[in-house]
Amino acid sequence: MWSFFSRDPSKDFNFEIGELVPSLEDKSVWNLHKGKKKGSNEEVSVFVFDLKSNPESQLDVVKAAVKRLKTLRHPSILTYIDSLESEKVLYLATEHVDPLKEHLEKLSLDAPQRDLYIAWGIFQITRALSFLNNDGNLRHNNVNIWSVYVNSSGEWKLGGVEYVSSTQDSTLQFKLISSLDVYSPPEKNDPSKQRNMTKCSSDMWGLGCLIWEVFNGPLNVQSSLRNPDKIPKQLGSLYFELLNTNPVARPNPADVITRCRKLGGYFKNDLVDTLLFLEEIQIKDKTEKNRFFSNLTPHLDNFPDNVCKHKILPQLITAFEYGDAGSAVLAPMFKLGRLLDEAEYQKKIVPCVVKLFVSNDRATRSRLLQQLEHFIGHLQSSTVNDQIFPQVAHGFMDTNPTIREQTVKSVIHLAPKLNYNNLNVEVLRHFSRLQAKDDQGGIRTNTTVCLGKIAPHLHPQIRQKVLISAFIRAMRDPFPPARNAGVLALAATQQYYLLSEVASRILPALCYLTMDPEKIVRDSVFRTIKGFLGKLEKVSEDPSLRESMEADVNTATPSLSNAAATWAGWAVTAVTAKFYRSQSDTVRSLNPMGNKMLSKPGSLEQPSSSSISTTTSSVTSMTSLEHEDASRGNDSVSDYDYNNWDDNDNWGDIETGGQMVSSSGSGCAGSSDPTSPPSGSGPTNKAADGWENEEWGSLDEEPEQEVEATSPLETWSSSDKAPILPDNKSWSPNAIDHRHSQPSHNWEDHEFEPLEENPGANNSKLEEARKKREEKRLMRQKELEARRATRQTTGPMKLGAKKI
Known part of the structure; x- marks a missing residue:
């Protein structure tokens, strides 16, 4: 009731x-x-x-x-x-x-971070006491570890205001809790000393007790204050002043802050400086803000995570959205974004990112592209395709070379999230134009590098159509690093090529670069040729390996097992080993001498039936072929470090004329045409040496039938002319012979046609064509073996001798 x-x-x-x-x-x-x-x-x-x-x-x-x-x-x-x-x-x-007591017990920071953090906390309590004593004319009268609290941002807050009194009061209040009497200053029980009290003397005594407790734990006996062993030396003299028995000798909290904020003082460190600047950022000019944000990123690793996440990051976001902080704030903001969980990131950071990409400010766009790898993982594919990529694509046509270069590099991070049209049509259209027409050698080089890195994400039919033509175009470039990049790209993406294309298009194009004037290009070419030849030789000896060698050609998405075969892990010292799959026990038993033959790199993998479509191309140890190169004193590796292709210094540098590598010798100036014969060698007289009369049998009969179109989209295979390098003697990055930068396989002239609507029919045709090729190859192989056996019975034939 x-x-x-x-x-x-x-x-x-x-x-x-x-x-x-x-x-x-x-x-x-x-x-x-x-x-x-x-x-x-x-x-x-x-x-x-x-x-x-x-x-x-x-x-x-x-x-x-x-x-x-x-x-x-x-x-x-x-x-x-x-x-x-x-x-x-x-x-x-x-x-x-x-x-505070609980917070310090749970604090898991290493020594440098803990020291910075405690200095920030003591500074905050000192600042609060200065506000009370000097601005509010109040005494707190209860400063100790029990009256201090810590919020989620790691900020120390002064509470326990039950005993606050006016500075006009000449007596000290007695505590309601008897256990707090241990913090009472000596003058409490001495009326004569109370007459000498200042407005801050009792609180300064409490501050001294708090400093002792922070480093030693709760104070149980007042006599323990005489043991300052654990207190930092920077606070030593101040600590004794705070605990002076004479109230007048104790310093004012404002003076404590001034002294400790000087150079070398306890409150003078990166964390305190950073947090104070952020609190006063509204009164700072733009130059000060830019300088501060530019220098902030390296210091963040030394700051506690809770302070970074709840104190610094919100200030950075606010400064960018509502202030004139500019693009300098982006680097620290994205670095701290890693501390957020996915929901918080989507709520706080992603809206800023989308908003930033719309900006026309080149500095902002440049910093966004540079920081892309730090936040791309948090962006949804729909957001990337609908809101971000259309803005990024403008950078391909920017008049500023730096923006174009960074836009090209950004595609590596964007590719996994781009849809079919954006990646296989839009990106490749821009790449085609940049590789053929851009006046910066570094950008042309980087376009080739980037295309090689995104190859696993391209649609298989588009990949077969584009890669070889694009890399052969790069091998015709007058800029030596661009040619080198084309060669290396072919090697790094070798698992995506049909063996018929290797024989008919890739090897002829590579052979024309064996006379390149740049040693670093020649070294790459010879190693790549050896690798491809070894691959063809393996399949020639065992045709059943062809299916496993070409397993990745039609793979729609990159598998985890192929991660080792991507460009990022590729090194020139293992280039030949990379072309071949690890040899299984079955293959080794069939060919026990394979590892001992100089012309056959030593590993070849026979895939199991359950993993045909995701056969790996693993990077193995140096093969016997590489040991031979090393024994000959091969110094190509010393010219350039190929072991770190993901490093920024391996990209073409447009600011230094696009020089991706520092080639040995005199560089580009005065180089001769690599396609011209060596000096002193004229046209070969075939009639004199008898080569034209040699009866080679079926080897010269209908060679064009050996290479068959294996895909309805393989429309460029008909133009397999070897690359012709420019005849001009001066190869400058800014002086490109555009007659040769438009190859016969021009991906700009042939826009990418849509895929066939009936892929099942295409697959059946491919299977039928493949079976026919295998049957022809087996017959051809038997024919060759019979002819070899016949030659061995008639004895060796001298070079140039006519067969009777």
């Missing part, structure tokens, strides 16, 4: 009261509880004063404390949110905090 009048008063409180925090049970008149705002997940702390467990005489003190905290607004003082008073209970809701 009377239940209405005895209902729980907490129902009128807008916050749910959770579990008790036990740390303050005998150190405060309050009980601290965890809390949450009703109807939301916002966490708060709820201080509860229950008259049932506390004497009624303390109620006035508690009410005054609530009123005092409500009126005190300072960044280093506990933030008041709400309160509720009833006849028996008083509730006080504040920001979510933990007692």
Whole structure:
């Protein structure tokens, strides 16, 4: 009947009261509880004063404390949110905090981070006392480890305002909790010394006690303050001044801040400097902001994660959205984004990223492209294709070479998330134009490098149509690093080529570069040729290996097992080994001498039936062929470090004339045509040496039938002319012979046709053609073996001799 009048008063409180925090049970008149705002997940702390467990005489003190905290607004003082008073209970809701004692016990930071963080915390409490003593003319009278709290941002907040008094009061209040008497200054029990009290003397004594407790733990006996062993030397002299028995000798908190903020002072470190700058960022000019943000990124690794995530990152986002911080803020903002979980990242960072890509400011666009790898993993494919890629694509046609170069590089990170049209049509259209027409050698080189790296993500039919023609075009480039990049790209993407294309298109194009004037290009060419020839020789000896060699040609998506075969892990010292798959025990038993033959690299993998479509191309140890190169003193590796193709220094540098590699010798100037014969060698006289009369049998009969079209999209295989390098003697990155930069396989003239609508029919045709090729090859092989046996019975034939 009377239940209405005895209902729980907490129902009128807008916050749910959770579990008790036990740390303050005998150190405060309050009980601290965890809390949450009703109807939301916002966490708060709820201080509860229950008259049932506390004497009624303390109620006035508690009410005054609530009123005092409500009126005190300072960044280093506990933030008041709400309160509720009833006849028996008083509730006080504040920001979510933990007692300092608990926080320090759970603090898991290494020594440098911990030192910076504690310095920041003591600075904040000193600043709060300076505000109370000097600006508010108030004494706190309760500074110790139990009156300090830490919020989620790692900020130390001064609470425990139950004993605040005016600086005009010449007497010190007695504590309601007897255990707090250990923090009372010496003048409390000496009326003569109380007359010498200053407005800050009692609080400075408390600050000295707090410093001791931070490094030693809670103070139980006042005599322990005489042992300062664990206190940093930078605070040594200040500590003794704070605990001076003469109240007048204790410093003012404002003076403490001034002294410790000087060079070499305890408060002078990167963390304090950074956080103070962010608090005052609104009054800083643009030059100061740019300098600050440019220097911030390297320091972030030394800052605690909670401070970075909850204090620095929100300030950076605010500074960018509402201030004039500019693009310099992007690098630290994206670096700190890794501390967020996926939901927070989508909420806080992704909207900024989408907004930034619309910006026309080149500096902003440049920094975004440079930082792309740090946030691309958090972007949804739909966001990338619909909102980001259309903005990025403008960079392919930018008049600034740096933007074009960075746009090309960015495709490596974007490719896994791009849809068919954006990747296989739009990107390749831009790549075709850049590779053929861009006036910067470095950009042409980087386009080839990037195409090789995104090859696993291209559609198989588009990949077969584009790669060989694009890389052969690069091998005709007058810029030596671009030619080298084309050769290396062919080697790195070898698993995507049909063996018929290797024989009819790739090897003829490579052979024309064996006379290249640049040694580094020649070295790459010879190694690549040896690898491809070894691959063909293996299949010639064992035709059953062809299917495994070509398993990746029609693979739609890159498999994890192929990760080792991508360009990122490719090294020139293992280039020949990379062309071949690891040899199984079955293959080794069929060809036990394979590893000992000089012309046959030593590993070849026979895939199992369950993994035909995802056969790997693994990078193995140096083969016997490479050992031979090393024994001959091959020094091509010393000219350029190929072992780190993912490093930034391996991209063409447009700022230095696009020079991707530092070639030995005189460089490009004065180089001769690599396609011309060596000096002193004229046309070969076949009639004189008898080669034209040699009867080679079926080897010269209908050679064109050996190469058959294996795909309805293979429309460029009909133009297999070997590349012709320019005749001009001066090869400058900015002086391109455009007659030769438009190859016969021009992917700009032949736009990419849509795929066949009936891939099943195409597959059946491919299978039928493949079977026919295998049958012809087996017959051809038997024919060759019979002829070889016949030649061995008639004895060796001298070069140039006519057969009778």
